[in-house]
Each structure stands twice: as structure tokens, then as C-alpha cells.
Amino acid sequence: MKRGFFVLSLIFIYQFFLFADISVESYVDKTKVGINDQIKLTIEFTGENANKIRTPDISKIRGFTNLGSSSSSSSNIVIVNGKMERTVTKSFTYKLQPQKEGTFLIPPINVRYKKQNLTTAPFRITVVEESQEPAPPTSNKFNRNEKKQSDKLTDNLFLIAEVDNRNVYKDEPITVNYRLYTKYDISNLSFAGEPNFNKFWKENIFTPSKIKFTRTNYNGMLFNTMLMRSVALFPSDTGNLIVPSLELLVDIRTKPASFFDFGSVKRYTIKSKSVGVKVKELPIENRPQNFSGAVGNFNFSSKISDTEIKVGDSFTYTLEIRGTGNIKHFDMPVLPELQHLRFIDPEVSIKINDNKISGTKTIKYLVIAQEKGSFTIPSISFSFFDTNQKKYITKKTRSFTINVAESDLSYIPSSSAQTLVQREGSDIGFIIKDTTLLTHIIYFNNFFYWLIWFLVLLSIPISLIYMKEQEKLSGNIDYLRQKKALKILKKYMKKATEYSRTNNVDFYYAIQTGLSSYLADKLRINRGSSAEIILSEIKHKNLSEDLYEKIQDIFDKCNQARFMPGGFSEDNIKKDYVLLKETVSEISKVKF
Template identity: 35%
Template sequence: MISNKSITKIFILLIMSTICLASLYSSEAEFSAYVDQSKVSKGQVFKFYIEISGDDIPKVEQPLLPNIPFENLGVSQSSSTSISIINGKMTSVKKQTYIYSLQAQELGTFTIPSIVIKAGKQTYKTNEVNITVTEAKTTAQSQQNNKPVQPDGFKASGQMNEDDIVFIAVPSTTNPYRNESFVVDYIIYTKYNIEPTRLGDEPSFSNFWKDDISGSHTRMEETIWKGEKYYSILIRRLVLSANKSGSLQIPSLTVYADVIFPSRSFWGFADRRSISLQSKAINIKVKDLPIVPNDLEFSGAVGDFKVVSNLSQLKLKAGEAATLTINISGKGNLRQTSNPVFPNITNLRVLGPEVETRHNEENEANKASRTLKYALLPQDEGLYNIPAVNFVYFDPAKKRYISSQISSYKLEVERGNVILSTANNQKLISSEGSDIGFIITSLSKENYSILFRSAWYWIFVILLILSIPIYYFYKKEQDKLATNVEYLRNRKAKRVLKKYLKDTSFAYKHQQSSQFYDSAYKGILLYLTDKLTIPRGSTQSNIMIDLKKKIEDEALIKDLESFLNECTEYKYSVGANSSVNLDKDYIALKNIVDGLTKLL
């Protein structure tokens, strides 16, 4: 039998051991030291805080300050507990703060050394804090600066120092590679209670691809910045990637905010003062990417990526579809990355890819993933080798190009009974984004001029207009001549001369008598055979017989016979040449042709 005393002892032992175990597993307490302002003027009073925080903070005695050139005006204590419930799990953080009111006595920069605090058997050390003491300002101002800090940590009112509210841009790196994504936070550090109202004009982020991932709510968080206690507000978070190398500038941003001063009396209203804050532009130096090795096909991705692939089935029937899924995930510029391209495989149709890109995964800026789904449709039975495809990206941390291989697969396809239509499986190609069209690389028209302004255009129009009266008068003249028999006959004779006696006219012009007579003889005979419709090559006597039957002008026939005889005579006589005869005979020939055209 166990006595009641023993049970009580065991119970106490159990509680003690539980407490010991709990203290062993409890998280360690954190010690920190900071001041409300790191720049003070001589004689000014400022606060020096020693803060102990944690799940379960140990009991410590009031820390003793070391020998410092500041007068200790007194110390006060404050403690708080904050409870938060996340996903049904409750956590609490306790905080104990020792607040020392110190007065600056000497000019210069001083360091409050780390203070050793004993908690039970353990000793803790705070961080060092730097203070700069400058010449005292005007009395009124220093008095205002000495006003006490509000209980909730904000400054109450008074002359604002330039360090009290600071707006800065904080890039995650100032020396990125071209196309490497990095995060830029625009943060306000404040000692006052402020309420951002709106952003100023959007600056030009030329030479950067910009992705704004700012949330819709701005939250004020207590923080230590440059050894001082501030409240920080994240105004804007951007993911940038530079599209050119060299010295670039992240532009400054303007934010408008209201500084809220609490009312001095119970019945009063809070005092608001509007201010505008401008962050400084940040200069960064963008490194160019190294030359891509010849054997690699760079995808344009810069960052740290992981590539995983999966084929839905390795055996299927012809007509069925398998899905090849490729997942690229990691930190980097997936937005400006080209997809892997598969080579053509005979009798295998590759549809897609269906692309799904997710950005800022797990609430982490710059983290993205892209899933590509290719539908593989074998058209015939057989063994299909889907080759390994490389996804090449540049890793800024390793400073080299990395080729990540997408596994190769062997797809075994059996003869299918039915060739299935893919119509039901096909999906509309969805647009992942839109952009402006590309530049025009060759000019369609080099010299572009307005036709209405060109002289030749109007000259052509005037000529067209002038053609109407010209044609009118020409037509009128033609009609008039059509009634003139003499003119018509002459024209006909000219045509005959042109057609049958072309060589004769040429020989006359060049005074070639032998050619003149020869061609005249042949031309007249040819003309007569054509007109009398007798076979070509008929003799002169036969032609003349037929001609005499047709026309009765004996004088003409006589002239013709004498001319033809003259031609024959010339042909067979030697040295009978005279230019006077040629002129006379040409006129005679014209008269004969005139006569013949009139009668025939």
C-alpha cells in the first residue's frame, strides 16, 4: 500500500520534473539594447532601452549601467505579453523593458558597451549602442526634443528631426546580372505614428522589367534600425530585372502620408500633419551575362531553377494520348523565359504546351514556377523515343550556365482498335501575356512621299485632261480628211510604197541605184500580183496582160512598162549609173504607184 504522503511526494516530483523539462525545451530569451535617438544634442535627455523578450523570460535583476559619459536621470520598467493564434495554435511572447533616462554631458561619439545580465546560472550580453552628441540647439528646440515619448512608443509631437521619418528603397542586391530578378522594398522608418495616404507619380523604370507585388495593406511593425527603435511600414515591393548591363538607377518614389499627433486633452481631437517623403534613387551596377557556350541553347532564364518531368503512361494504344508534364520552379525571371522545344518525332503528334505560370509562390517574392503540359499522340504502333531536352539557365550564385536535363522516355505503343479523335481533348491555346509587336527590320518603302504633293502626279492628270481636246481636234481633222479623195489616194500610195517599196525608198535615200532598180522592179511586180490575185512569181508579160484587162489608162500602162524596162535594162547594163536618173525615176515610180492605187 502506498501512503498518502508518498502520493503527494510523487505528485510534487512529477510537477518539478515537468517544469524542468519545460524550461529545457522552452526557447531562449533574447536580450537587446537600443536608444530612441542616436543623435542627440548636449544636455538633451534620451531613452536607453534594455529589452528581454521570449516565450518564457527569466527573472533578472535591474541591469547596472557601466561607466558611460551620460548622466542617469532614472530608470523605469515596463512589461507586456502578446498572444497570437495561428492555425489554431496559440503562441505568446513576453517582453520586459528597462528604460533609462540619460542626459548627454559631453560632445563626441560614444559607445554604450554590451551589458552583462545574469539570469539564474546563465549570463546574457546585450549589443553595443552608438550615440553621437552634438552642440546644443536653440533652447526652444531642445526643450521640444526633450518631450517625453508616448507610452505606445510613438513620439507625441514637437520638432521633427530629419531622422525621425525616413523613406528608403532597399534593393536585395546592387550588383545583379542582366535579366536577374531582385526585390526592391520601399520602406518608411518612423518614430511617429503615420498613415500613408497615397503614392506619388509613377517614376519611369526604364531599362527594367517590373513586377509590382505590393500587397493592398500596409502594416506597421516595430523594428530596430541603425541601433534605434523605429516602426517600419513596407510601402511597395517590386521585383525588377535589368534588361541592359552597366550603371543603372532604381528611381526614387514619392509617398504622401499624414503624421498623427494624439490630442493633448481627453476631449480634443488628434492632430494630423500631411507630409511628402521621397526615397533616394539607388545606383546599381548590372553585370552582363557571360558568353553562352556554343553547344548550349540558352532559354533566357537567370536564377536558380529545378526541372522535374513526368510522363503519364509509358504504354498505350495508337490513338490514345499521354501527357508529358515539365515543371520548372525556382527563383528567377521565369516570365522572360522561352519554353523547351521538342524535336519532330515521326508519327508522334505533340500538342501544346498548356502553360501555367505561378509567381510569388509561398509568399516569397521572386519565386515562381511554370508547368508545361504536352499532349503526345502516337499515330501508329511502335516504340517511340522521346529524347532528353535541355533547359539551360544562368545561375548568378554559381556564375555559370547550367543545363538541366529533362529526362528521356520510351513510349511503347500497341495497335489500337479505334483511332480516337483528339477533338475532345484539344483545348484552346490560352494567351499567357500580351506585348507590343516586334520592330520592322526591313523598310517596305524607303522614300515615302505623298502622291498628292508630287509634280509628276499632277502632270499626268493635266496630260489626261489635255488628251480630250487634242483627241477632239484630231478626230475632227480625221473626219475632214476622210472626205478628201486626193488625200486618201496619197495615203494609200504611201502605204503601198511603205509596204512593197520599202527597200526602194531606202536605196533612193542612200543613192544606191543598183538596189533601187532591183527592189523597185520586184516591189511593183509583187504589188500587182497581190492586187490582181495572180500567183506570185508570174512573169512581167503575164502580169501586164492581166493588168491591161483590168485598167484602161494606157498612159499609165505605158509609163509602167517603160519603168519596168528601164529597171531590167539597168540590171543587165554595166556602169549605167546616174543620180539625175535616180531622182527622175523615183518621181516616175511615185506617179505610177499613185495611178495604180487609184485604179486598182
């Protein structure tokens, strides 16, 4: 049993290997091709499981462009002596377009299938300029009168890039026309791609929208011709620049060979030859300051709508540049700042003709007169490089004088032109230039600040004390008298001093009254009290004997001089005055 199982499994394994066997074969339709032709590369797999093979990778092939691939498969079943054999063929077909002339090797192509390495054989392909394919017969229309008729495709179908000027200055426009010449019946045309206009500004002038040929004579032969593309180019670099070639896909209808043949359409790729252009830098010498890159030939003019206006009225001021050149690619001349005339932001319009290299650039300013007077819009200059004369040319507009008269209106209707002042930028404020450079004192930390507080506060107790004194004075007459006593004494002393100088008897009267009223006030007794009463009162006070006697002595002397006849003598006055002074100074020191 075990042995039988083993044999069976061997058979299965054998079968598996047998079926897995796949062979590969590859071939091309031709080994010598023209650069505009295509080759077909076919890779064919044969085997039981060929269907399961994936599309081989042909990215290793150099020098060719893969235009697309297709695959097909077929299977074949043969039964021989009751044994069935099944063969599957899978083929992949690639369309390859050569990229350049030369000899190229199509390398072996590897395909792996279930540990089996399948490799195709390599082969060489030679690419030549001439098409190796038989050219299709040319259109009937051209066959009649021509004697020398070339059968070559390149003689009968070509694309020419016509450049109007091959030696230009930078920014000087050139026009390139791509023109197709053919003798074939063409059923369809399409662009293979957009050429890369490096180092040029490009403006499209013309691209056809439908196929329309015209007959023309080219080198003595008749051709159908059609303008495929027209561009204006402005070189942005100097040196030898290359105008790129245009690539076209052309479908040519072949003639039917028989009644049953309707003819077929074959596709060809054609390319124009690239054209070199020499671009020179604009000369530096004599270049005007206001040159802003205009190259070509231009006219510069200015227009004004009105020169006699009133305040608040507006007029238009127009600058116009008309001509041929890089009209889109330069800056407009700058208008100088003018006072009293308000230029509203201009309206710039560019009108380019169909040829893209000539046109008109217009700048229209709306100007509002803001003040009365006569103002001049100065002449404005515009410089460009003239490619014909090969030098810089500066053109000037004429200047205008505008007379602005007083407006009849009482106000200037400027509100339409007035706008709020716009912020044009922001920045930090400017530095402070004048300042006193003293260290900032914080008053709260300053001694004098608090001293003022203290002094101000001190005024309250002062006024309170003052008030108390006032109250004492007004509430107590005796106190008042005591306070005023000295004043009265001084008054009488003054009088006494005067009298003593003139030796007047009234001297004694003055000192008696003064002294007695002073003492009375101090002792708080009646003013009119006699000397005896005063003296007896003084006795109770603590007075020195000496002073008491002096006071008594003065009073006695006064009585003597006033009431006793002959008691007054001029000699005594001087002596008594000295005594009085001594006494008074002593009394005033006494506290009663």
C-alpha cells in the first residue's frame, strides 16, 4: 500500500515538472529601420502554463521609445493515441520607435516563472536616417507634370521651421513659422508634444484649428503646404540659442490597390530641424538712464483732453506707446509728482496686434485740478533700443500748460476724488530726542515727599494751639489784660523817652500812668487804683526789696514833680529816666 502511494506521488511530481516547462522566443519585424519608422518586437511564450506569464519588463532597452504593447494568446490541443497534449502560446508585441541613429542592441529579456528563468536572445538593430519602408505613393494630383519624382518619404513630407531673423538682440522679437510641406494625401495631423521654448518668452500667434492645405512652389516643385504653428519669441538670454523643433504625427492615406482594397492609413512621425539663433546683448554704452528694457521701434505720444479748466474739474492725460517690439515686457515711463494736480491711479491698456510683436500701450490718467493757477505737465521721455538703427533712441512728449480758473462753485466737489489717508507701512515710533536725563525719582521713596506730608499735618496741632489761645483770651479779661499790659507800658515808655529829651514835665505823668496801669493789669486790680493800693498788692508778691523800693521811689518822684511846687527840675529828668529804664527792665522779667 505504502509503495503504491509512493509511485503515484512520483508520477504527479513528474507531471508537474513536465507541465511547467515553458519555452520563449523573441523576434522583430526588421533589423534596419529609419529614424521615423517603428519596429515591432514580439516575445512569445509557449507551454502549458504560458497564459500565466506576466507582461515582460522591457525597460532595459535603450535607444527606443515604447509606444505601447499588446498581447495575444492561442491554445492548441492535440490528441495522439488517446493522449491529450495542450499547447498555449502567449505573445507580447511592443511598438518601438528609435530615438536616434546608430546601432542598438536589444538586450536579452529575462522573465521568471516558477523558478524557471526564461531568457530571450539578443539582437542588433541599425537605425538610419532614411526610412527603410517603402514610401506610400504620392497623391495623384502631383504625379502629372513632374518628371523627376523622388520616391523617398523625406523628400515628399517635411516640416520646416522658418525664422525671420537669425541674428537678433536680446528681447528683440523673432517670429517662427513651422510649415508642413507634403505631396501625400493626409488624413489627419496632430502635434506630438509642445516644444520646450527654453530661454525665450513665447507668444502664440497661430495654431490651426482644421486641416487646410494650399498649393505652393518650393524649390521648383509643387507641394501642398500648411502653416502648423506660428510663435513670437523674445530671447531672454544671450548667445547661440536653439529654436526647438516641432514634432508632428502625420497619418497618410495609401491608395487602394484594387477594387476591394479601400486603402489604409499609416502613421509617420516627422520633426522639423532645430534652428540656431544668435542673440546679442544690448550695448551698454549710451544707454539712457530711463531705459526700461524696451526693444524694437516705437512712437511715444501724449494727449490731453482740456487745458482750460476750473478748480475741481478733471481732464484726462494720456500717454501712448505704439510700435513693434517687446511691447508687453517693459515698464511704463514714470510721471513726475505734481503739486496742485491730483493724478488718479492710471488705467493701463495694452492692445497687441495678431502678430504679437506690435501693438499699443496706453496709460490714461484722470487728473483733478485742486487749486487755481497755471500749471505745467512736463514733457516725459521714453527710451528704447532701435534694432534697425542699432542704437538707443529717446523720444519725448510735448509738455502741456493747464490754466485752472476759480470755480463758480462755493465748494470744491472733491469728495469723489478724496480718499481716506491710507496706511502705507508701519514701523516703530522714532526715538525721543529731548529729554531730561535725570534718574527717575520715586516720590514714595523720597524723604522730602514725606517731609511735606509731615509739615502739612503739623499745621493741624498748630492751628489747634492757636485756637486754644484765642479761647483763653476771649474767655478771660484779666488774662487778656495781663497779655496786653506790656504793650501799654511800652506805649507810655515811648512817650516818656520823648519827653525826657525835651525836659517836659509830662514825662512824670507818662511814667506814672504807664507804670501804674501796667502793674494794675499784671496784678489784676482796677486800672484807676492809687499807687498805695498797687504797692500794697506788690508786697504780697514775691518781689525783691530792691525792686520794690525802686518802684516806690519812682512813684514818689512822680508825685513830687507833679504836685509839689518846685518839685520839678530839669536836672533830675535825666537821672530819673535812667532809673525808670532799670526798673522797667527788671519788672518785665518778674512773673506776677
